[in-house]
Amino acid sequence: MTEFRGVGIGLGVAQGPVARMAEPLPAPSDAPSTATPEEETARVREAVAAVARELEERGAAAGGSARDVLEAQAMMAEDPTLETEVDTRLQAGKTGEWAVFDAFASFREQLTALGGYLGERAADLDDVAQRVIARLRGVPAPGIPDPGHPFVLVAKDLAPADTALLDLDKVLGLITTEGGPTSHTAILAREKSIVAVVGAAAAKDLPDGTTVIVDAAAGVVTVDPTADELDRAQHRADERRSASSAPLTPGALADGTPVPLLANLGKPGGAAQAVELGAEGVGLFRTEFLFLSASSAPTVAEQRTAYTELLSAFPGKKVVVRVLDAGADKPLPFLNDAHEENPALGLRGLRALRASEDILREQLTALAEADAATRANPEGPADLWVMAPMVSTVEETEYFVALARDYGIKTAGVMVEVPSSALLADRILAHADFASIGTNDLTQYTLAADRLLGSVASFQDPWHPAVLRLVREVGAAGADLGKPVGICGEAAADPLLAVVLVGLGATTLSMAPTALADVRATLLTHTLDDARRIAEAALAADDAASARTAAQNAAARKKETQP
Incomplete structure (x- = not known):
């Protein structure tokens, strides 16, 4: 049994086997296209439109702040400036995959340099690019794994499109290696009441299938816990579930001091x-x-x-x-x-x-x-x-x-x-x-x-x-x-x-x-x-x-x- 720390989101505790997010798609080759620029342009237009519609559909299904984020991503996918950048590369004889990869990467650098809200959008841009390239290749976009059973998700961080539609019947808890208490992932995890520990760098070495306890209250992840530790964690989870159904009372301290x-x-x-x-x-x-x-x-x-x-x-x-x-x-x-x-x-x-x-x-x-x-x-x-x-x-x-x-x-x-x-x-x-x-x-x-x-x-x-x-x-x-x-x-x-x-x-x-x-x-x-x-x-x-x-x-x- 080993432990490592991160920043816990909330008071929850969860346990289960690890399933890791898939690694990003490898960068496409810069080899010249064997198709005409017109053919490549048609492929890219179809892929971008399909990704934008998928993001909008996910947003409509998720609702709340997730919908706003995903609609913004859909608009980003069809941004006219990006389209022009992609077209320039396609006319130079590049493949659709490379044109998207290179244009989005260039745009990402510009957004990162601006910082603030636009700097945050740079990370979302990576997710859009990955989805478009996956569509062009005819392969699934990197996203939430489906091992066929409930699991604790381990990821570097989560794209808004993935966080918005997490299946909470399958995702028992969340561990990220990056991010802090005010990161986008942390905010969405709190909004969805997901048991999460973020910024836990040591999680990068966790293999699939490893049993862990995610203790958000302590900000601790326990690896290969004993049977007693699993029982105690389950008891805490059960107690918390019971407490959440108790009658609502005004906010106050133990001595009666009101804290609305x-x-x-x-x-x-x-x-x-x-x-x-x-x-x-x-x-x-x-x-x-x-x-x-x-x-x-x-x-x-x-x-x-x-x-x-x-x-x-x-x-x-x-x-x-x-x-x-x-x-x-x-x-x-x-x-x-x-x-x-x-x-x-x-x-x-x-x-x-x-x-x-x-x-x-x-x-x-x-x-x-x-x-x-x-x-x-x-x-x-x-x-x-x-x-x-x-x-x-x-x-x-x-x-x-x-x-x-x-x-x-x-x-x-x-x-x-x-x-x-x-x-x-x-x-x-x-x-x-x-x-x-x-x-x-x-x-x-x-x-x-x-x-x-x-x-x-x-x-x-x-x-x-x-x-x-x-x-x-x-x-x-x-x-x-x-x-x-x-x-x-x-x-x-x-x-x-x-x-x-x-x-x-x-x-x-x-x-x-x-x-x-x-x-x-x-x-x-x-x-x-x-x-x-x-x-x-x-x-x-x-x-x-x-x-x-x-x-x-x-x-x-x-x-x-x-x-």
Whole structure:
């Protein structure tokens, strides 16, 4: 029996035999084609169209955020710029396979250099290229294995198209050798409640058929476990399954300290599932869905309809709406189409909205009108809070809060996503009604590591003590001024890290709805004093991995330290 570590997603535990993802197809030869360019072009057009339709069909079947990702991949497959690049190579006498391989590789390099959202799309581009080449060769595309029995999937990482349609009756658990807690695979695994350990480099040597235990709570993979270890793991899995069917209760610590558990939502249609899973409101409603697929900004009426649907789904509950967070990884031609060498540090978030203030004013108008339209809800009106993204100065805070007040928004706050706003939290919260910490971007900017770039994924870990210190600054400022401090990044979905964040002063936690049950259960095992002690242990560490271990050890010692 041996063990190795990675980053666990959630609290689940699973066991079973390993089945590995197939290796990528070998690169095609650069030998000249024996067919005419016209014949090769026809072959490529058919293959690209078939792959695009397959991706769209997978997206429609998967639904949710997976559908958006797969539809984006389908559009990428038929991108006119890529088509031109492929055609150039075909006219030079290359085979369809080589033309696709070389054109996509060239385009991939360009996207990688841009970083941000487009850098992330580079990895998706590889998957599209593999599928097109496989179609041209008449062979199955590399993808999820089918050994004929349930298995633990081991992969370098997963393409969105594969993750979206994992057969959860067959895939018992997931181990990846790359990626971190905020990687695309980790987010989708959490959304689908898949027991997963990501970033476990040692898994690359696991042969097919090896029995493993995947312990997400501990972030440990046990290889060739004993019968007793298998029994204990199964007992834990059974207990967790029973706990998940227990009646829903408000989020709270063991001593009764309330910690409201809220949902992160991207569209109003996700509200029903969030309520069913126990969300006590919405801690982050992303309004980008109204803007990203449009060539022009949506009208006030279109926005009002969406916001009214959202507020109506949460009568009497808090609903925190983030105004448009665009720019950088989410470029919009009608907001900012200027080329920027480093868009992550450019005109994004509130900066972009101030440069196109009419868009911000229309959004605030629509939110205020939706709030007024739902005031007569017989079950009670939703409690609308509105916040600005990427606030980095006190002056920006004053600007946004004053503008929101002009439109009748009663509760106006800011996102804390850059170190400057965390370090000046006491001054920022003197003007804002609340702060919400976006741990994904806060980690990115604190560690100077693009959160969408795989080569620096190891730095993108919210457990890093530098990030936790900044969270503590905001928590302390909120406590001193009597202002709420929420967490709405992926960090809130990590059950033990959620305890640490509460210990650092967070008053609410917002996450993907599927993470609510695990976080609720973990909070109930610790008092506020425990949470503070566990947080101090993590803060005393030198890096993310040791902070996580220190917190685990402090949590395990809880009973020994209590009278």
